[in-house]
Amino acid sequence: MKYSIFSLIHQAFRQQQDWKPAWREPEPKREYDIIIIGGGGHGLATAYYLAKEHGLRNIAVVEKGYIGGGSVGRNTTIVRSNYQEPGNIPFYEWSLKLWEGLEQDFNYNAMMSQRGVLNLYHSDSQRDEYARRGNAMMMHGVKADLLDRDGVRALVPFLDFENGRFPIQGGLLQKRGGTARHDAVAWGFARGADSRGVDILQNTEVKQIRVENGRTIGVETNRGFIAAKKIGLAAAGNTTRVAETAGLRLPIESYVLQAFVTEAIKPLIPCVVTFGGGHFYISQSDKGGLVFGASLDGYTSYAARGNLPGVEDTIEEAMAIMPGISRVRLLRHWGGIMDMSMDGSPIIDKTHIDGLYLNCGWCYGGFKATPGSGWCFAHLIATNETHPNAKALRLDRFATGHVIDESGTGAQPNLH
Amino acid sequence: MHDSILTPQTALMGLINAGRYGRQEGDVGIRISEVKNFSLANITAFKNCREPLEKVIDEYLGLDLPIGPQRIEKNGYALIGHGPDQWLAIGYEENSASIFDKLEKASRDYAAIVDQSDARAIIRLSGPDARKALAKGVSIDLDPSVFHTNCTATTFAAGLWINLWQINDSPAYEISVFRGFGASLASWIKSSAEEFGYINQ
């Protein structure tokens, strides 16, 4: 059933009785043309675009838990395309363009809210770095605005302009940036894929990618072997664990990133704000909670929870720029597993194993990439050709030196 | 000849002004003072040189090299373990600088002895509530059953990398930071001491 105000009104009179499951719960078939491992945002988007843009139908998305339970369901939902490196810019901008028409495209309200992303700077050299980034964006036709202190004050007057340890001098604003409702993104893609025939197999964990004679033949799961001609790996934080079963070793480490939400309060923060004297970023959800986060917990982990030092550091950073919220209460904090790549940028590529495709290394920035990643990954799997917007995101860049290192911190993932 | 003689300054000049502060009622919980005119040297033993180094140190300071994060003190000198094969030598006496100098020359083959007399600010903190005030930043267990007189620790407190050692059971502690952080150290200690009432000496 198509979702709209009319269907809502109609169902209101019919005691909601006609609503159908947003996706089916099919039994796994014995064989698929394509299996996507990972029912996160990227896996579901890939399946959706494979079906919708490439007309492929015999596809399964295999998810070890419940769909959307990975990072797509636990991130701070910031969507933007304010990147600096030429390898990243076209990809993220393409993704942002897809976001802008996504809800109409998949008939699901993902509450994409383009209220702006403002990165604060606190020194002249940081201002110039941001100018460099803004200009790189503008080179690709992506609008950016460099605000001075007064410009920032006009937009977000409640920041601390008087007493900061690292006084706010201005900010780089991408007005088209913003946030989207995380769960709805996963659910919208899932519903869209399911309605086009994709089987979404929840509670199905891939235990091994089976490779014979240099090509993939399928996956072993807790529900048995499922054959497939092509396999797309989109398991986010767990990529190396799954890839290892195919003998693939990757330039990736897994870390925890924590996220935080406060009790709901009346509207306070009009856009996304990031602190340039740390890693803190904050926005306000549609429901009223302040949603924020900062740095990775600094050590590798597969436990989707963080520790107290990370909590305190984040909140100190919050107090550093927004002391006015000190009496607002933290409601919940949680963690998600990051696929941190060695240069902080993602990988969408084939592998040396025939039929095995890789989509990983999203670090803490893959939510915004969801539609773009799905689009480009679908393109790669369907056509065996790299999508032009993803051509820099290749796996061999570490060997060749074509790394895409936005922060310049080198091959140490926890510093990105 | 020169007409200018340079006047030295202590690290915390002007930051710990005499008087009573914080809570005014009741007994004073804490005393704070700057340790001034000390000599400090960092000692790093070279490979397999602990034994000869020990001899020289014994000769010049009359002290044994502590094992682990401990302090050994005698006659105005103390050795403070702060890392494997690493010690701080502190001298509170007038002539300690020249003794350290001699020590350095005598043990060149066994250790790197590097003057740190100007690199640190040192605060002494004592009184019945000293432990409670320190706990507002120091994450190690300061209970006397665990950390007592002559225990030392290199640790992190209130964003500062500090060396901490206990000098008596009153209890009294000395805390050192890089000199440039002296003001932040003083600020943290003072604000932690406020609720107990404190005297700056």
Add this chain to the structure above:
Amino acid sequence: MSQPKSNRLSTGGIIDRNHPLSFTFDGRKMQGFKGDTLASALIANGIRIVGRSFKYHRPRGILGSGSEEPNALVELRSGARREPNTRATVAELYEGLEARSQNRWPSLAFDVMEINSLFSPLFGAGFYYKTFMWPKSFWESVYEPAIRRAAGLGRAPEGLDPDHYEKAFAHCDILIIGGGPAGLSAALAAGRSGARVILCDEGPVLGGRLLSERRFINDFPAAEWVRSVEAELSSMANVTLMRRSTVFGVYDHGVYGVIESVNDHLAEPPPYQPRQRSWRVIAKRAVLAAGSIERPMLFGNNDRPGVMLGSAVRTYVNRFAASPGHRTVVFTSSDDGLSTARDLEAAGLSVEAVIDSRPGHNSQTMNGAPIFSGSQIIRTFGLRGVQAVEVIDSYGNIRLIDCDSVAMSNGWNPAVHLTCHLGGRPLWSDKKNAFVPGTLPVGLSVAGAAQGNFTLSEALDDGFRLGTHAAVEIGFKMSEPSLPGTDQEGTSHEPLWRCIKGKGKRFVDFQHDVTDTDIELANQEGFRSVEHMKRYTTLGMATDQGKTSNIAGLAILAEVSGRSMDEVGTTIFRPPFTPVALGSLAGHHRGREFRPTRYTPSHKWASEQGAVFMETGLWMRAQYFPTKETPDWFSAMCQEVTTTRERVGVCDVSTLGKIDIRGKDSAAFLDRIYTGTFSTVPIGRVRYGLMMREDGFVFDDGTTARLGEHHYLMTTTTAGAGKVMAHLEFCHQVLWPELDVAFVSVTEQWAQFSIAGPYSRDLLRKLVDPNFDISNDAFPYMAAATVSICGGITARLFRISFSGEMAFEIGVPNRYGDAMIRAIMAAGEAFGIAPYGLEALSAMRIEKGHVAGLELNGQTTPRDLGLEKMVASKKDCIGKEMSRRPAMLEPDRPIFVGFRPLAPATKLTGGAHFLDIGSEPSLAADLGHMTSVTFSPTLNSWIGLGFIKSGRERIGQRVRAVDFVRNSDTLVEICDPIFFDREGERLRA
């Protein structure tokens, strides 16, 4: 509106009737007593409606009596101390307390948004995902703004928080969480064993449920037992009792987060005390004795003010002597209902009926109140509060019972929350009809009601046993058990997950207005995983985190999806256990104390000169020294540069990292670290060095002096000091432990000043003791020596230059830093000396084409920087291999060069990108970017440094420097990066 009647009972309770307190709610003045919570005082004053629900804006009263409260949320205090969403049930009353209801307009009694209730059929679970998509542009302009306006409950405070906060650490052998009977007896056992014990309880008074119940221990009222235990614990030096302290989170390795509400029970904290203190408690063992939370019943309009948890009714009556109703209907599925009825009657309050959903106890009465067993409430009636309930009995007969309150009891949920913070999942127990703790955090055990052992005797027994066990496990002695006897209590319970359907919504999650039909709809639409159901309906996501609602929601999901409770499972409980004010987790570290500040040796002097400072990392450094004639940064910078180039200038460069390196393998070590060779540097000489990371990008640079055969002094950039030290230690301890070398940071040992300009030597001659020859021959460019100054003070002198002038850096022991800058200024007066700050320093280094911060940004290679010759060919060093990866040798990598505008007065900007004249902006056309710019007073022109493709080959060509974000587009000529004195004659002079 009629004046509310007093519901304060004339006797009983543990309130202090000699200590009346006045307070206001929505501006209305009322009175309570010390010992009251805001909730009990509101009840005593007859207030029933306290807030409005989130979605439907339904009037809501008080449901519970503790931190589980979903309904009674208020804005406490006002202005900068305003605290939104404060649970009235845990806010202690103080004189002058101000509370305001929230999420209503214009008033609590009449809220226009209540109209939402009428449209509730539209607002089912997840409705917003299905609409607001058309027309597209309306989302931004109409729908979203409207949704956002409706969002949230309370308002954030206005202005800066006047209170302060603290953090602290505590260590113990055994942490006891909860001060009810289980916690107290655990503390007793642990305390008697000699272990260091900390007991935390959320509330101001120890005793837990015993404060709320009419119970007997050893034949005396339980309060006496509590008092005696409290006295014994207080007398033990090894036991710390922390009241008003909530354990909010469990973290790895025995770390517990605790928030102590030091002064929330007062209008304002006393001077010198924080409002709250956040503790990190590090415990070897912990006993969780957090008790349990009662479950509501699901019947039509079960949210009507006056409908309360039975345990809460008992708390208000027994502990606070406040009666929530005068004619109460008790609705129960367990023996608890009978206690409620008994306690109400003991307090002289009338019980209209006891509705017991369990079969079998037919046609009894309790002190005159009829007991209807096998019966259920279907729905409530009433305007602004319950006035009657509709009851159905086992034969299907329906009757209406008038009442003014309903006390519902549907069994208890153990407070397992903290057992889940490290990933543990609770398990369903059919025997206890509850989720009980599953896998526990290492070192934690669970006692009493939190373990599902609901009786008082079990609580006492569990506590003592686990307290003892914890102590013994870590080597303390066993305590003699002294188990007190208790009175009897019934524990029979047959949970009733939802009542027979009648009219009216049956709320599961009160705050978020989630009803049982929302859960049904979620299931119908495929949101069957408990986590999907939670997210789709938002069950349990409100400020109470579903403390009263989660389990009922799961039970309904289990029912409609045909699964067992076990199969459905729970959602994850996460920290904090109850919401925590952000300020307390930041403690002291806010405002300027966010991070420590590091001051240079000349800071005091520079402030006296009126210097303007800037942050570089944690350091404060002088940016420029304004004078009357040159008040702004630009003119001051120009003046400082000109003075330095023409006469002499001085700059505090103490912030540069200085690492003392000694040991017989120092030279070999440095050869492996630096791209260049340092084993060949003569003693008494300095060499410039470049370091790479192992991935072949430049890491840091600086000069290193050889002070002896086995003794070097390395300098690093200010920002790189820490990183370089860690890198050296890594290389030494991990890569090459066989090398004998030692490093010590001497950054702060030496106050170091750069003295630069044609008169620098003349100036120094006045300071350096005459026995040291500092003539150009004796002390040429790149010389280093230990000298004495001012009559015997040891100093280190280096002939190095960042400015391109003849220059020296002189280092003196830091104690002389302040005196030194004054001495230099005095000695330089005759030569027209000026101090210079970072602006001038940077201008001069740009004139000289030296690389710094934005050129050494971790993305550039020696080759990019034009420094490939510095990579010695004959030896290996860190990064050498990887710097030869193909991409790093590509001919069109942007290369470091200089830029000047065609019109010298045209301002250049850092961060501008380069485009060929005539080419359109695009990533492919992007040639590189400008890193550093300055106005050069020396050349009387703006100049810049940057990276541009094929830079070296293009010297002399013109390109556009385009700064879109600052609206400038400037023609620049590519030039050599050294703008001034290419041959370096000045610095060798």
Add this chain to the structure above:
Amino acid sequence: MRIKCPYCGERDSQELSFLGQADLVRPDPDGTDAQQAFHDYVHIRPNPAGVNRELWLHAHGCRSWIIVERNTLTHAISSVEYASPRFREKAQ
């Protein structure tokens, strides 16, 4: 987390900084295929879900590099030792 530094004793993990996989051997620059070997050394990590040996620096403590054996699923630490064999050998 609490990490027991072999020198300092048990400390809050906040005092330490994490580098990554321990026991990596820096390749011989003169070896055959040095470029591939360095690529692996710098970039490729086992990233196990379970027990791992990892390098930490007691940065705000004694400045020892230490090897911590830690379970990345549970964070449980099974052993800690000095990275430098020189410190490992003898009492400090």
